[in-house]
Amino acid sequence: MIDFGSERKAFAVIARGIGQVVGYGAFDADYDKDPTALLEALAQTPDLFSIHSVPKRFWPQLVVFEDPLDPLSVRRAERHDIFPADGGAYALTGVEIEILDTTPTTKKIASILPWLSTVQSSSIDGVAGVISPDRPLSNELYRTQFIQLKSE
Numbered sequence: 001m002i003d004f005g006s007e008r009k010a011f012a013v014i015a016r017g018i019g020q021v022v023g024y025g026a027f028d029a030d031y032d033k034d035p036t037a038l039l040e041a042l043a044q045t046p047d048l049f050s051i052h053s054v055p056k057r058f059w060p061q062l063v064v065f066e067d068p069l070d071p072l073s074v075r076r077a078e079r080h081d082i083f084p085a086d087g088g089a090y091a092l093t094g095v096e097i098e099i100l101d102t103t104p105t106t107k108k109i110a111s112i113l114p115w116l117s118t119v120q121s122s123s124i125d126g127v128a129g130v131i132s133p134d135r136p137l138s139n140e141l142y143r144t145q146f147i148q149l150k151s152e
Contacts (some may be wrong), residue, residue, distance in 0.1 A: 001109050002062070004090055009068070009112060010077050012060040013145045054095040062092065063141070066111050071124040073137050109147055119143040 120127035125138035
């Protein structure tokens with residue numbers, strides 16, 4: 001989640017494997033998208049993996065909820081103009097990734113999008129099994145794209 005203040009929040013959609021894509025994208029000059037080499041290097045020299053810029057082609061999709069209490073109010077955010085009503089004042093100009101020693105956990109997203117905890121296996125609009133080229137964005141997004149579920 002990116003908090004712009006004044007009730008303006010954008011969310012990076014976490015597609016399956018997006019962490020690896022962004023990670024390998026950030027380090028591809030060194031590891032040529034070789035997961036084994038990257039993981040070995042991370043294990044041996046984690047201090048070398050501080051903050052890295054992510055190439056633009058690997059940036060995640062951003063979405064905005066016009067009403068955080070309504071999953072149907074979701075819209076894709078244009079990177080060059082995240083909140084069009086603000087006259088282009090907010091744009092994504094760069095993405096950085098940092099490899100951390102521990103996995104951070106947060107409940108902030110669930111507190112901002114309280115309906116997220118009620119979504120189980122269907123899309124965020126609660127409709128399951130709809131396959132149509134003109135389905136709304138809320139029917140294409142799932143809970144796990146916003147929060148990672150802990151393995152039991």
